[in-house]
Amino acid sequence: MIIKKAMHEALNMALREEMIRDPRVVLLGEEIGPYNGVHYVTRGLFAEFGKDRVIDTPISEESFVGVGVGMAMMGQRPVVELMRMDFCLRAMDQIYNHMAKIRYMSGGRLSVPMVLRGPEGPGPNPGLTAQHGQQLTVLFAHCPGLRVVSPANQHDAKGMLKAAIRCDDPVVFLEPGPLNNKQGDVDDGDYLVPLDQAEIKHDGSDVTLIGYGASVSLCLQAARELERGGVSAEVVDMRSLRPLDMAPALASVAKTNRAVVVDYAWQSYGPAAEIVSRLMSDAFWDLESPVLRVAGKESPLPYAANLEELSKPNVEEVVAAAKQTLRN
Amino acid sequence: MSVVARKPGPPESAAGNAPHATATAARNFPLDTATLKHYLRQMVTLREFEHLGEREFKNGLIRGYYHSYAGQEAVGVGLVNALDLHRDYIVDHYRDHGHVLLSGVEPKLVYAELFGRRTGVSKGKGGSMHMYSPEHHFLGGDGIVGGGISIATGVGLALKQQKQDGICVCFFGDGALDTGTFHESMNLASLWQIPVVFICVNNMYSMGTSLERHSSLPRLVDRAQGYGVPTEQIDGQDVWATTAAAERIFRQVREQQRPYFIEALTYRYQGHGIHDKPLNYRSLEEETAWHARDPLKLLTDYLVQEKVLSHKQIEQLRTEVVASLEADVAEAKQAPEPDPEELLQDVTL
Ligand SMILES: Cc1ncc(C[n+]2csc(CCOP(=O)(O)OP(=O)(O)O)c2C)c(N)n1
Ligand SMILES: [Mg+2]
Numbered sequence: 076m077i078i079k080k081a082m083h084e085a086l087n088m089a090l091r092e093e094m095i096r097d098p099r100v101v102l103l104g105e106e107i108g109p110y111n112g113v114h115y116v117t118r119g120l121f122a123e124f125g126k127d128r129v130i131d132t133p134i135s136e137e138s139f140v141g142v143g144v145g146m147a148m149m150g151q152r153p154v155v156e157l158m159r160m161d162f163c164l165r166a167m168d169q170i171y172n173h174m175a176k177i178r179y180m181s182g183g184r185l186s187v188p189m190v191l192r193g194p195e196g197p198g199p200n201p202g203l204t205a206q207h208g209q210q211l212t213v214l215f216a217h218c219p220g221l222r223v224v225s226p227a228n229q230h231d232a233k234g235m236l237k238a239a240i241r242c243d244d245p246v247v248f249l250e251p252g253p254l255n256n257k258q259g260d261v262d263d264g265d266y267l268v269p270l271d272q273a274e275i276k277h278d279g280s281d282v283t284l285i286g287y288g289a290s291v292s293l294c295l296q297a298a299r300e301l302e303r304g305g306v307s308a309e310v311v312d313m314r315s316l317r318p319l320d321m322a323p324a325l326a327s328v329a330k331t332n333r334a335v336v337v338d339y340a341w342q343s344y345g346p347a348a349e350i351v352s353r354l355m356s357d358a359f360w361d362l363e364s365p366v367l368r369v370a371g372k373e374s375p376l377p378y379a380a381n382l383e384e385l386s387k388p389n390v391e392e393v394v395a396a397a398k399q400t401l402r403n
Numbered sequence: 404m405s406v407v408a409r410k411p412g413p414p415e416s417a418a419g420n421a422p423h424a425t426a427t428a429a430r431n432f433p434l435d436t437a438t439l440k441h442y443l444r445q446m447v448t449l450r451e452f453e454h455l456g457e458r459e460f461k462n463g464l465i466r467g468y469y470h471s472y473a474g475q476e477a478v479g480v481g482l483v484n485a486l487d488l489h490r491d492y493i494v495d496h497y498r499d500h501g502h503v504l505l506s507g508v509e510p511k512l513v514y515a516e517l518f519g520r521r522t523g524v525s526k527g528k529g530g531s532m533h534m535y536s537p538e539h540h541f542l543g544g545d546g547i548v549g550g551g552i553s554i555a556t557g558v559g560l561a562l563k564q565q566k567q568d569g570i571c572v573c574f575f576g577d578g579a580l581d582t583g584t585f586h587e588s589m590n591l592a593s594l595w596q597i598p599v600v601f602i603c604v605n606n607m608y609s610m611g612t613s614l615e616r617h618s619s620l621p622r623l624v625d626r627a628q629g630y631g632v633p634t635e636q637i638d639g640q641d642v643w644a645t646t647a648a649a650e651r652i653f654r655q656v657r658e659q660q661r662p663y664f665i666e667a668l669t670y671r672y673q674g675h676g677i678h679d680k681p682l683n684y685r686s687l688e689e690e691t692a693w694h695a696r697d698p699l700k701l702l703t704d705y706l707v708q709e710k711v712l713s714h715k716q717i718e719q720l721r722t723e724v725v726a727s728l729e730a731d732v733a734e735a736k737q738a739p740e741p742d743p744e745e746l747l748q749d750v751t752l
Contacts, residue, residue: 109684110611133581133617134548134609162547165582202467204530206546374750378530379519380466381740 080261082254083115085229086192089236090117090154092265094124097152100240103130103139104156104193113158114194114255140166140191144174144245147189152240157193160249161209174245175220187245192236195225196289196339197376197387198253205375208252210340212288215247216316216349223317224270225249227291229259231314234268242270251289253339273320275327279309282397283327283334285350287313290337290388293369297337297393308397316346321353325361328354332363333400337393342370364403367396432647436711442484442642443706443717446476446699447724449501452510453673455728456500456517460677464736465517468531468546472501474672477698478604479505481645482572482667485653490569492540492562494555497532498604498671499544502574506539510728514735522738526745549575549582552601556588559599563660570598570656578609580623589630592662600656601627601664604639606671611684627664639669640696669698 080088094100106113108121108131121129132139136157143153157163163170170191178186197208215223222244226232232250239246276291277298284294291312298308309331311324328334334354338347347368354366372386434442453471460469472479475498483493483505495502503513508524516523517531524536525544532546542558545551555573562569579585580603592599609617620626624634635652638644645667656663670693674681681690694700706712712720 106611131612131616133612134578135581135583137583165547200467202465202530204467204532204546205528206532206550207468372746374746375528377528377741377746378467378516378525378533379521379527379741379745381743382519382528382746385743385746 076263077260078263079258080229081256081258082226082229082232082250083256085233085261086116086236086250087118087120088261088263089233089240090120091123093237093240094120094128097240099150100152100154101128101130101146102154102156103132103143105132105134105158107131107156112156114199116250117156136162136165137169140169141173143189143191144169144177144187147187147245148177148185152188154190154192154240157191159207160193160195160211161207162193163191163211163214167214170215170221170247171218175218178244179220186243188243190236190239190246190248192248192250194250194252194255196252197383198251198289199255201380201383202378203376204378208376210371212249212316212340213345215249216346220245221317222246222270222315223249224315225251225288226314227251227254227276227286227288227312229257229261231268233261234266235270235314237265238267238270241267246270249288253289254292268314271315271318271320273311273313273315273323275309275323276312277308277310279307279331281307281331281333282400283309283311283324283331284337284393284397285311285313285324285334286337287316287346288339290339293337293388293390293393296390297397300390300394301397306397306401313350319349319353321357324350324354325358328358329361332361333397334362334366335393335396335400336366336368337388338368338370339388340371341373342368343373345370364400367400369393369396432643434643434646439702439706439711442480443699443702443712444720444724445480445505446642446702447721448510448728449476449479449504450699451721451725451728452500452504452513455725455732456514457673457677459517459732465531466519468497469517469677470498470531470675471671471673472498474693474698475604475606475639475669476501477642477645477701478639478667478669481642482602482649485646485649486572487569488540490567491653492542492558492569492571494542494551494558494571494573495534495544496548496551496575496579497544497546498576499532499534503534503536503541503544506536506541508534508536508539508541509731511731511734514731515738518735518738519740520735520738521741521745522735526749527741528745528749549579549584551575552579552585552588553591555599555601556592556597559592559597559662560595563598568657570600570653572600572602574602574604576609577603577605577607577614577623578617579603580626581609581617589627589632589662589664593631596661598656598660599662600652601632601662603627603664603666604669605666606669608671608675608685610675611679613685623666624664627666632662632664634664634666636666636668639667640698640701642698642702
């Protein structure tokens with residue numbers, strides 16, 4: 076049955092269903108227990124599953140991510156929450172040097188079936204400022220050995236988190252902060268959404284808008300706006316940043332011959348840069364116009380309301396970029 | 404939902420049997436009436452600053468994070484006043500409104516920062532957690548738990564290399580004891596003999612997690628052992644106790660050029676942040692017990708008892724302070740927002 080749920084509720088359903096299905100699934104993180112999670116994702120799970128399966132951690136990110144790695148090597152299925160993805164920076168050694176590499180360094184004899192999840196980017200609420208609202212996607216996406224995914228709607232959030240928990244590789248599950256409290260359709264049954272498949276979220280024929288996570292919403296809003304002006308935009312949701320599934324975007328560009336990549340991350344060296352590069356090598360002869368990017372401005376996230384708005388990519392910029400590709 | 408069953412209040416609390424014992428003894432510390440009256444005004448200012456700030460948050464003028472200092476005033480007043488900010492430095496965590504005000508920054512500039520205005524201490528770019536005022540030797544305002552502890556150690560090392568006789572103090576919460584960087588910095592500071600004072604403001608909670616749910620030992624001074632750094636637990640409710648400890652400890656750190664660790668026992672009255680509802684994880688009984696030893700109350704009781712001030716005069720002082728802060732709020736509200744070009748300025752040179 077299809078029901079309306081906020082993204083955090085969809086994620087909560089995924090955790091709960093997987094915890095019921097598999098007793099090896101254990102949650103770790105700050106304030107995820109009786110406090111019910113700062114972004115509500117673990118709401119009710121401590122009451123239902125108790126303190127051995129929903130483990131509140133002190134502010135010890137490097138170590139509790141490492142604890143997750145150790146548990147995973149022993150066959151548990153830890154799902155480790157970072158209160159905000161920004162705090163991954165404390166745990167980066169465990170993520171890069173251990174979580175990502177143990178399969179390879181052991182010649183494939185060990186695996187780390189864990190999920191590292193949490194909200195990234197400037198949301199749900201404004202005013203998160205420089206150290207709490209960053210979009211650090213590319214740090215993970217850069218690193219072989221990790222799978223890196225980010226859902227763009229409630230349905231995918233649930234299905235992808237369930238798939239991530241069942242995956243035998245370490246999965247970094249990036250929850251789009253701006254969408255955390257947004258409502259949408261979710262299936263209340265047991266279903267999985269593949270971790271390595273991009274998807275067309277809106278059909279169109281004139282220009283291809285490419286995003287992942289929260290930037291897909293900008294693409295969809297821009298597509299509606301463009302349609303009012305007679306321009307038909309196709310929206311591709313990458314869903315996975317590592318591996319990148321370029322097939323839907325390439326097929327779309329073969330049709331539209333134009334593309335704009337939209338990203339909350341800083342533009343330079345960001346995920347959008349990699350997607351543009353793939354389009355250059357694999358869709359060059361289909362393109363009739365340079366591929367453009369709309370991304371976060373190259374500053375730390377400022378506090379003042381006017382500066383914060385300026386710093387984020389917005390629908391008007393996406394519409395303008397799409398129109399610019401159509402000038403050629 | 405009550406999470407923890409623990410005895411309320413300071414005397415019996417997990418961490419604190421010290422407070423009552425030290426409170427009376429500390430009265431002997433000579434603080435003259437002029438100083439006490441000044442401290443009272445500062446404490447009232449800090450408390451009322453937060454009341455108005457929270458009101459403006461609810462009015463929508465402040466967004467994102469807001470960590471109130473209410474309840475912890477005697478810690479800041481005792482410790483910051485004992486510094487000489489012509490030569491000493493402060494590195495703070497995100498619960499920074501009280502400390503930045505005590506460093507001498509005008510309330511209207513702090514409000515302007517909270518309102519995201521160009522005139523704010525950080526030009527409206529930092530917000531509540533990121534107050535900076537280098538001219539007051541106030542080096543932030545760090546939002547990452549434990550993030551300032553190694554920075555303070557570096558500030559201390561620089562002071563030593565530059566042969567300045569200043570010291571650096573670093574404020575952080577009980578939660579920061581759980582970070583690796585705290586323990587690494589304690590070792591470095593001791594190994595290199597750095598004049599830095601690590602001040603753990605133990606308000607009994609790390610967000611919604613009470614001390615006994617996040618700390619392996621109930622006394623944080625015990626967790627700071629093992630590095631050769633002297634440690635001391637002090638009563639953070641009592642401004643005589645914080646002042647006495649601060650003057651003695653800062654003198655020693657300055658003379659001996661060695662680090663020190665202070666655990667100040669106190670309590671935050673509001674939620675962790677503005678949306679946090681503390682009664683979800685602590686009892687009214689516990690809150691009431693701490694309020695009975697409210698830092699402002701201890702000071703006003705003494706001043707009234709000693710006939711330094713009457714209740715009426717204290718009320719009048721509060722009215723004056725509020726009126727002055729209201730004027731600051733009004734002025735900050737009128738200040739312009741940053742120019743759009745500011746977005747990309749101050750990123751690098
Ligand atoms: C590395 C890191 N992890 C998590 C957080 C989120 N967080 C901010 S404050 C806080 C609680 C800290 O409590 P404490 O250190 O006791 O300071 P208090 O807020 O009580 O003053 C948490 C978990 C953070 N800011 N930084
Ligand atoms: Mg605390």
